[in-house]
Amino acid sequence: MKISYEWLQTFFPSVRAGEEGALPTPDELAETLVFHAYEVEGIEDVNGTSVLDVDVLPNRAADSLSHRGIAREASTLLDIPMKRDPLREDIELVPTTDSVAVSLDPKASCSYYAAAHITGVKVGKSPLWLKQRLEAIGQKSINNVVDATNYVMFELGRPTHVFDAQKFAGENPHIGTRLAKRGEKISLLGGDEVELSDTMTLIIDANSDVPIAIGGIKGGAHAEVDSNTVDIIIETANFHPKQTRLTAQALKLRTDASARFENHIADKLAQFGVVAVAELIVELAGGELKGYAAAGELNTEQSVVEVTADEASRLLGVAIDEATIESILERLQFVFEKEGGVFKVTAPFERRDINIRQDVIEEIGRVYGYNKIPSQQLTVPESEPKVNKKFAYAEKIRKTLSGMGIAEVYLYSLRDSGDIALLNSLASDKDHLRSNLAAGITESLDKGEKQMPLLGLYDAVRIFEIGNVFTNEGEYTHVCIGVRIAGTKKREERTQQVLGEIRNALMEELGESLPEATNEVLEFNLDELTESLPELDAYDEASLVCTGTAYVAASQYPFVLRDIAVWVPGGTGASEVKEIVTKHAGELLKRNDLFDEFGKDGRVSYAFHLVFQSNEETLTDQKVGVIMTAIEAEIEDKKDWEIR
Amino acid sequence: MSSHEDPQYVHPLTGAIREIVAIFSDMGFEVASGPELETEHYNFDALNVAKDHPARDMQDTFWVDDTHVLRTHDTAVTARKIEENDGEMRYLSCGKAYRNEATDMTHEAQFYQVDAFAIGEDVSLAHLKGTLETFFSKFLGGAVEIRFRPGFFPFVEPGVEVDMRLVGDDVPERLKGKWIEILGAGMLHPNVLRTGGIDPDKYQGWAFGGGIERLCMLKWGIDDVRIFHSGDLRFIQQFVAGK
Numbered sequence: 001m002k003i004s005y006e007w008l009q010t011f012f013p014s015v016r017a018g019e020e021g022a023l024p025t026p027d028e029l030a031e032t033l034v035f036h037a038y039e040v041e042g043i044e045d046v047n048g049t050s051v052l053d054v055d056v057l058p059n060r061a062a063d064s065l066s067h068r069g070i071a072r073e074a075s076t077l078l079d080i081p082m083k084r085d086p087l088r089e090d091i092e093l094v095p096t097t098d099s100v101a102v103s104l105d106p107k108a109s110c111s112y113y114a115a116a117h118i119t120g121v122k123v124g125k126s127p128l129w130l131k132q133r134l135e136a137i138g139q140k141s142i143n144n145v146v147d148a149t150n151y152v153m154f155e156l157g158r159p160t161h162v163f164d165a166q167k168f169a170g171e172n173p174h175i176g177t178r179l180a181k182r183g184e185k186i187s188l189l190g191g192d193e194v195e196l197s198d199t200m201t202l203i204i205d206a207n208s209d210v211p212i213a214i215g216g217i218k219g220g221a222h223a224e225v226d227s228n229t230v231d232i233i234i235e236t237a238n239f240h241p242k243q244t245r246l247t248a249q250a251l252k253l254r255t256d257a258s259a260r261f262e263n264h265i266a267d268k269l270a271q272f273g274v275v276a277v278a279e280l281i282v283e284l285a286g287g288e289l290k291g292y293a294a295a296g297e298l299n300t301e302q303s304v305v306e307v308t309a310d311e312a313s314r315l316l317g318v319a320i321d322e323a324t325i326e327s328i329l330e331r332l333q334f335v336f337e338k339e340g341g342v343f344k345v346t347a348p349f350e351r352r353d354i355n356i357r358q359d360v361i362e363e364i365g366r367v368y369g370y371n372k373i374p375s376q377q378l379t380v381p382e383s384e385p386k387v388n389k390k391f392a393y394a395e396k397i398r399k400t401l402s403g404m405g406i407a408e409v410y411l412y413s414l415r416d417s418g419d420i421a422l423l424n425s426l427a428s429d430k431d432h433l434r435s436n437l438a439a440g441i442t443e444s445l446d447k448g449e450k451q452m453p454l455l456g457l458y459d460a461v462r463i464f465e466i467g468n469v470f471t472n473e474g475e476y477t478h479v480c481i482g483v484r485i486a487g488t489k490k491r492e493e494r495t496q497q498v499l500g501e502i503r504n505a506l507m508e509e510l511g512e513s514l515p516e517a518t519n520e521v522l523e524f525n526l527d528e529l530t531e532s533l534p535e536l537d538a539y540d541e542a543s544l545v546c547t548g549t550a551y552v553a554a555s556q557y558p559f560v561l562r563d564i565a566v567w568v569p570g571g572t573g574a575s576e577v578k579e580i581v582t583k584h585a586g587e588l589l590k591r592n593d594l595f596d597e598f599g600k601d602g603r604v605s606y607a608f609h610l611v612f613q614s615n616e617e618t619l620t621d622q623k624v625g626v627i628m629t630a631i632e633a634e635i636e637d638k639k640d641w642e643i644r
Numbered sequence: 645m646s647s648h649e650d651p652q653y654v655h656p657l658t659g660a661i662r663e664i665v666a667i668f669s670d671m672g673f674e675v676a677s678g679p680e681l682e683t684e685h686y687n688f689d690a691l692n693v694a695k696d697h698p699a700r701d702m703q704d705t706f707w708v709d710d711t712h713v714l715r716t717h718d719t720a721v722t723a724r725k726i727e728e729n730d731g732e733m734r735y736l737s738c739g740k741a742y743r744n745e746a747t748d749m750t751h752e753a754q755f756y757q758v759d760a761f762a763i764g765e766d767v768s769l770a771h772l773k774g775t776l777e778t779f780f781s782k783f784l785g786g787a788v789e790i791r792f793r794p795g796f797f798p799f800v801e802p803g804v805e806v807d808m809r810l811v812g813d814d815v816p817e818r819l820k821g822k823w824i825e826i827l828g829a830g831m832l833h834p835n836v837l838r839t840g841g842i843d844p845d846k847y848q849g850w851a852f853g854g855g856i857e858r859l860c861m862l863k864w865g866i867d868d869v870r871i872f873h874s875g876d877l878r879f880i881q882q883f884v885a886g887k
Contacts, residue, residue, distance in 0.1 A: 035793055036794065060796075241696075318769075356801070358801040358831065374773070377774045378672065378762060378764075381734070385669055385734070398658060402653060405653070410872060414706075414754070430753070443875075455877050455881060467740075468740070551864045
């Protein structure tokens with residue numbers, strides 16, 4: 001929510017930062033709010049005033065989505081009194097009038113409705129100060145009447161609405177509520193038409209049954225205020241939080257008004273809202289207030305919460321004495337009685353979030369300052385914690401497989417097929433839960449096989465995953481090992497041989513038989529296996545951790561593989577050949593793997609896989625060719641060296 | 645197979661979880677786990693997220709049927725353990741959680757979360773601060789400062805956002821002295837304790853939760869969360885086992 005610093009200052013005695021009774025600078029204010037109340041996403045300058053983007057937490061949305069709410073909080077936290085606080089004034093809807101009637105349908109989700117009737121207004125432009133305040137917080141100025149309702153919403157956090165009274169049927173306007181009929185349509189302000197369902201609450205012209213607004217969401221076009229309007233009705237009503245949320249969700253119409261009703265703003269705020277708007281409209285647009293008419297009930301019950309200094313200190317972990325608590329409660333304007341060390345606390349009516357002891361302790365803690373909480377270690381337990389058997393065996397399996405150079409992968413649980421489907425999914429290829437690990441492992445083998453030279457793998461890709469699968473029988477943790485052998489020669493036989501060796505190693509480590517591999521994978525149920533294995537009284541030493549090299553992102557471009565074989569005189573090291581290769585290939589050389597070495601007639605043959613890849617472009621054969629030619633030329637130039 | 649000895653790779657998630665478990669085991673925490681396909685009860689209701697609570701909108705959930713979800717947080721395990729046990733307890737869980745949201749460099753539909761909680765007669769926010777200092781200091785190296793800001797999660801009251809800062813000579817330059825928003829935490833809400841059969845007038849405790857990928861990204865300077873679950877061996881091969 002955008003908060004204008006200049007607007008905020010109007011609540012305080014002085015506007016000069018640093019002076020007594022004034023807010024500190026916007027930056028200092030933001031810092032205070034961040035550490036004691038809400039996030040501040042940023043501060044920007046709009047036409048000469050600072051505007052804070054305040055992210056009010058959900059539990060404070062009822063009282064803090066307004067300039068008055070933030071001013072109240074700043075007053076508490078900074079311990080500076082407010083010059084004006086509209087919500088601490090006495091409020092009464094007087095005079096009453098029968099020039100407007102209000103009646104509520106108990107089936108609709110509107111528990112209270114107050115209307116103010118003003119005649120003889122002159123709709124026109126808003127004064128500069130009002131325009132500027134609204135524009136600073138990103139609101140467009142429309143006209144003095146509509147702007148007045150917007151202003152009060154951002155001043156007090158209370159939505160209201162204005163109708164043109166002459167657009168009602170009958171002699172005296174009669175406002176009603178009812179549920180919409182299924183499929184009923186309403187044209188909204190701004191021209192959109194929406195179709196309603198029979199759980200949605202409408203405000204209607206009761207004389208004609210025509211809908212004039214969707215309760216708590218948005219006004220309709222039927223009784224819209226326009227430049228010819230002279231008589232108006234101001235609406236302030238309380239709507240059910242959950243119903244408002246569901247309606248806003250269903251219509252995809254989340255408005256500044258609905259956001260406030262969803263968060264259950266205090267019932268009594270309705271009266272402050274309608275009076276503030278009526279007064280502001282008479283001030284800006286003239287006219288005569290005929291009076292107010294209201295129907296329904298206001299729930300003004302507020303919890304009385306008991307808390308002691310000891311309870312607060314025990315939860316927060318810092319000793320806070322009664323005097324400090326008293327001072328904090330006073331700054332919060334919480335009303336309290338103290339009886340034998342027990343504070344009986346009642347929050348002001350607009351605070352809806354103070355209902356249990358812990359709520360009050362949170363208030364004490366954050367105003368006192370979380371930075372004053374010391375750090376304390378938990379007592380050292382007398383015995384070692386119990387071993388989680390499945391985790392311990394999963395770790396044994398991981399270490400056995402890692403020890404054989406097999407890489408662990410973590411893959412997606414959401415796939416295109418499986419026993420269990422999602423009701424709501426991201427995409428059609430991710431609308432089921434996996435019922436095995438093999439499918440994902442096989443895909444990863446495909447990807448790995450294409451990258452083998454880049455990975456320095458020339459015989460096989462070997463990977464494993466330990467993760468959960470979801471079948472009609474239930475959810476289980478599986479282990480799956482996959483092997484892809486390079487080349488086609490005796491592929492199946494070699495695959496079975498490699499998987500067999502892995503299976504043997506695991507069976508030796510675990511002392512339990514495992515199922516046979518099928519095709520390229522060996523997959524088994526770790527839950528069942530763990531059942532059959534003995535209990536463990538300690539974890540293995542956590543010796544295998546990652547070493548702390550900083551990660552380098554892989555290139556997105558394809559690689560080029562070239563082999564080179566060289567005859568060199570006996571006694572020449574492979575590194576001498578590598579040096580020449582590196583010199584010409586530079587940064588494009590990603591790997592330089594010696595794969596063959598033998599001696600004959602006093603000479604040695606070295607053969608290398610050279611993998612080239614650029615981080616900026618797709619390498620052409622031509623570009624790699626130039627490098628290879630240079631390498632080969634230098635090698636041929638050397639005495640007794642020869643390219644094979 | 646290969647002529648030379650194979651290097652031992654450790655996936656960063658495995659490496660991180662291994663270290664987290666070791667650090668918390670030393671502090672007396674037992675490793676817990678629970679299902680990823682979770683009931684609405686443990687994922688929401690038992691954690692004080694009421695049916696009509698706006699907090700249910702805060703996280704977009706994958707539903708499987710009317711009463712089962714892919715758990716949106718590993719905190720569901722916390723709800724289960726509180727129900728299973730009485731009185732004092734300390735548990736740690738590292739598990740997969742899911743969110744139905746568009747993916748980008750910092751958001752994934754599936755991710756790993758570490759959740760821990762401690763309950764006792766006088767376990768306080770001060771113990772949370774101390775425990776987190778020990779954890780981050782061992783996990784990331786160097787001296788650690790922890791600070792709390794007000795936060796809101798339905799299952800804790802008070803709720804805090806946890807920032808962390810590493811100071812000292814051994815700290816990597818990219819992390820040195822910077823405040824980093826790292827976890828959500830707080831004191832377990834009495835409704836959560838009560839639902840789990842624990843008397844909130846006698847016992848209290850803290851809980852925290854955070855993303856393990858995020859911890860890995862800080863530790864190893866990784867910039868894209870999606871790579872953890874990609875199965876990309878070019879990524880995994882960069883993480884070799886060591887002491």
